[in-house]
Amino acid sequence: MTLDPETFEAEKYVEYFPKLQQAYKNAFSRMNEEYDSTLIHGIDQAVLNESEPFYEGDGEFRVELPPNPHERLDGVVVVEEETLDAVLSAYTEAIRAELRRVFDVQ
């Protein structure tokens, strides 16, 4: 399929939503195997719930995370700031990779 940024933006929560969910789910599964499950669940529910994916063209996606992820996890899971940053970075990369795969734009 040919994907363009405008169509993705317009349809990401409608036409493309199942694929979007699939990509997030795949990334979640991958991360859950590698990292602490409580942390991954926490990130999934408290941080990614306000993340926003964008397609930038040329087979590249961008995933914007909400500000203050550490505060968002406060009371959910205890984690060092540096650890969280590293895991978030890996998680974001996993989502981008899965988006490329699911939308077949590699």
Place this chain on the structure above:
Amino acid sequence: MSTESADGDDLRDRISNFLRRNFPQIQMHGGSAAIQDLDREAGSVTIQLGGACSGCGISPMTIQAIKSRMTKEIPEITTVHADTGMAAGGGDGMGGGNVSPSFPGETSGGSEDDEGPQAPF
């Protein structure tokens, strides 16, 4: 407490139907996407979405999708809040479950068919 007037039921029904039609996975999840609060004046609705989590098939993006689409499809609604039961902003977090089981015979809002057959994915 709900802040709706007696004629608020129509809007409530439309929100319920919107969710049922577009996000059946919420229903399947056993998560009756309960409309927790509806403020017609402010055009805001709060939806209880227990445990939206990729691990159980509901991606966290569901909330984003609901926000994005509901405000488009239901013009009266301008703001959607989703309460996922997480300790967002220092709630009582774990163990502070406010789960209220509903008993057969107890009708809450009179939806008569909340357990229809579910289409598989």
